[in-house]
Every structure is written in structure tokens, then in C-alpha cells.
Amino acid sequence: MMDSHNTGAQAPEFDFILFGATGDLARRKLLPALFDAHAAGSLHPRGRIIALGSQPIEHEAYLAMLDAEVLPALAGNAAASAWQGFLDRIVYLQVDATVESGFDALAELVKARAAAVVVFYLATAPHLFVTICEQLARVGLTGQRSRIVLEKPLGHDLASSEAINAEVARHFAEDQIYRIDHYLGKESVQNLMAVRFGNVLFEPLWRREWVRDVQITIAEELGVERRGNFYDRIGALRDMVQNHLLQLLCMVAMEPPTSLSEDAIRDEKLKILKALKPIRTEEVAEKVVRGQYCRGAAGGDPVPGYSNEPGIAPDSRTETFVAIRAEIANWRWAGVPFYLRTGKRMQSRVAEIVIHFNDVPYSLFPRPLGAAPGNRLVITLQPEESIRLYFLTKQPGDTQALLPASLDLQLNSAAPRVRRIGAYERLLLDVIRGRLGLFVRRDEQAQAWRWVAPILKAWENTTAPPKLYTAGTWGPAASSALLSRDGLAWHEEM
The missing domain is CATH 3.40.50.720 (NAD(P)-binding Rossmann-like Domain)
Known part of the structure; x- marks a missing residue:
């Protein structure tokens, strides 16, 4: 950076x-x-x-x-x-x-x-x-x-x-x-650094004492399109988790760097990758969901299942969906679950980071049974870049009930006279100018591969196929169960 x-x-x-x-x-x-x-x-x-x-x-x-x-x-x-x-x-x-x-x-x-x-x-x-x-x-x-x-x-x-x-x-x-990892060039990811390290408001809360869970999602409406031959050899874990999702996790969880120099930032990201608790091969079935889309609908039109896409073998076991429960073994984040999720042919195209803060220890005001915590920060990367802080306020009228509200920072309108630049444009200019901060260092990449290795090994050694999910949904039911075991739910399910 x-x-x-x-x-x-x-x-x-x-x-x-x-x-x-x-x-x-x-x-x-x-x-x-x-x-x-x-x-x-x-x-x-x-x-x-x-x-x-x-x-x-x-x-x-x-x-x-x-x-x-x-x-x-x-x-x-x-x-x-x-x-x-x-x-x-x-x-x-x-x-x-x-x-x-x-x-x-x-x-x-x-x-x-x-x-x-x-x-x-x-x-x-x-x-x-x-x-x-x-x-x-x-x-x-x-x-x-x-x-x-x-x-x-x-x-x-x-x-x-x-x-x-x-x-x-x-x-x-x-x-x-x-x-290159183009997600690191997105304006909202850059703003995550600014929100964290440019303001005193969030840093005291950005830790295990106040954060309940973190969810990072990259969902696509599209299927494999014309990339079937390529994608069937790769799958979602290699294509999205090992790079994009883990890089976003690092940006959320890293300690404040000593400066904005390229290696100061990448050193802190590497510390997070090293602190990720290994998922042992025998834990993969419990902590990782592997899915594959079957026929359904996208944009109101019927679409084929993955195994019927051009270039895909009918008996392919390649995953098009992955959800993972991860943890970071350090003093700031010990015990806080980080949920990573990505998939093709999902209900909508969205990339977001959701930080759920803990609820108040005792609520003075009436709240619906099972209501989500009032405070959460939602950083949307696509389709539109925005940062939204949710909190609770009093419902108008003769009542003491609470009403969800939010403060929105629409990045496209926050500085209307400043031209927005896309992720690839930013990164290509950084290459020409010789700026390495938004690119992945070799030791970062190696550590990310080490972390996903037990998952790959477990999938290679199992006869269980990926869990099927209907195209146009939010993935297999097992994905929701991954969070419900902790008494939690995905952001869109709240």
C-alpha cells in the first residue's frame, strides 16, 4: 500500500x-x-x-x-x-x-x-x-x-x-x-484500512472482547460459463479461498502496521496467515462445507447444473461452493469465529465483510426474541462499494421498542467530484509506478497454501461427493448448519 x-x-x-x-x-x-x-x-x-x-x-x-x-x-x-x-x-x-x-x-x-x-x-x-x-x-x-x-x-x-x-x-x-489479487485494489478494501487505522472509534472494539463473529462472502450469480475445462481442474477452494478470501481475512484481522510501506503491511498479513489455526484432516468434515450447484434458475431463467456445463465431466466432484469456519490463534482474536464463504450460481452477486459486535450485556429495551445484535459493520465490495454501520434506535411513537437503523457511507457519492478508479486500474498503475504494497509476497502465498493443504488432502481421500445446492440459492443447507452450531446465522439470513 x-x-x-x-x-x-x-x-x-x-x-x-x-x-x-x-x-x-x-x-x-x-x-x-x-x-x-x-x-x-x-x-x-x-x-x-x-x-x-x-x-x-x-x-x-x-x-x-x-x-x-x-x-x-x-x-x-x-x-x-x-x-x-x-x-x-x-x-x-x-x-x-x-x-x-x-x-x-x-x-x-x-x-x-x-x-x-x-x-x-x-x-x-x-x-x-x-x-x-x-x-x-x-x-x-x-x-x-x-x-x-x-x-x-x-x-x-x-x-x-x-x-x-x-x-x-x-x-x-x-x-x-x-x-496480483484484484480484490486488494478495490476502493472499499482500501477504505477498510482507513476506517480501522485512521479513526479512534473502531480500534478499541476491534478485538475478541467486543466482536462476536466475522463473515466474509464472495458470491457469484454466474456459473463456470466458458471456463469449464479450466475450472474443473481448479475448483472454488483454489480459485477463491486460497487467495481472495484469505487476503480479505488478513486485511480485517491484521495488527496496525508501523507504516504504510509495502513490507510493513505484508509483514502483518503474514502474521495472521501464520496464526490461523490449522484445520486438521480429521476436522475438515466438521469445519468445511464443500458444495456443487445443480440445475436451478438465475435471473429468472433456467440454468443447468455444474455437471451439465460444457467441458465438465458428468461425474465431476469439483466444488463450486466452499464455506469454512476458521479461527485465529492470537490475543486479539482467540475464540472469535471467522466464516469464509464463496460460491458460483448463488442467489445474488455480492462480496462483503460483516463484523458482528457483541450484544449489550443486559437489554433495557424490548427486543424481538432471537433478534440479531444491533451493532454490525458491513463493508460491501460489490456490486456497489459501501460501508454501513448498523445500530439500534428507539421506534417512533408511544413505545420503548428498538428499531434497527444504519449509518451509510456510499463510496460513490462520498466524494462526488473525485473520479473513482477500478481495482485493476489501480493495480496496473501501481505496477508501472513500482508500488508493491497491494501485491502478494511469496511467503504470504506459501503460507496460504499451507493452510488449505489439509482441506485439499481430505477431499482427495474421501469418497463423499460435494453437497448439492440448487442454482440461485445461497448454497447447501450444511452452510447454514455450520453457523447454527454456534447459534449464529449468515448475514442475509438474519
């Missing part, structure tokens, strides 16, 4: 080299994010985007594809007026990661200009990471001005992740490696 508040400075001159430039991630997220930075004047005028793909298409054909598939998703007339200038930055080059000659042509193109910063973004399958790094080293493109961005999932377990990291580290120093 080092200097991430100072995002107004223009990025230095750069070459942004995008591997996988014809892929879904590049078209839906990366190129729109770079365009937004371009339209806002955040990119150096001589910044160049070198789009690499294995498809044998001409430069003009690639730009035509962007006209057809990227431009329509951008916002309004302002986008159209800036679009041509953005296209002028782009050079398309056919590079197959398994063919050396393409890298020779890339090196010639990059070295001809010698930009101040060279960014390599690997929006490719992880098994290509090592080959790409070897080829970049062979053609002399791994020097100090180079930075490399690695997309998740980095491996499928601790051993494979460490093997990839070790090979990448042969060619790039740790301060050149940017392991």
Missing part, C-alpha cells in the same frame, strides 16, 4: 507487454482498465501497450476486434473520444510462448525504444509462466527496469506454487514480481 493514496501522479514512460492479449481477462478487465487510466491522463504519453497473442492475425485485425468487443463496454461519449488515442498506444505481435522466434521479435521491439519501465503481464495459463520467464531471460528482457505480473492461481498446491515461484525467481528478483 506504499504511497497508494498518491495516485494522481502520472506513470513513467513504459512498455506494457500483455501475454494472452486475445483472452477473456485481457478483453474484459485489463484493456478496459488501461483505457480508463489513459482517458484520465494517468499514463505517460509515450507509454506503449504491446499485445501478444498466439493467433496469426494482423495488427489492424486485432484493433478491429477491440473496436467490436471492448469499446461497446466502455462508458459513454467520453470513452469514444479517447478511444483512438488509446488504440494508437497498442502494437499487436504474434508470440507463441512455446516458440523462440516470437520472443526474439519482442526483444527487438522493446530494446529499440528502451522505455523506463517494462511490465510483463502474464494473463496466460500458469503452466506457461516458467517457459515465458525462461524465454524473456534468454533474450535479455529481465533486467532491473522489468517487472512481471503473475495471475492466479499460481499452482494447484504448495509444491507446485513453490516450484513456479522458484523458477520465476531465477530470472526476476522478488521486488520485480507482482502477484
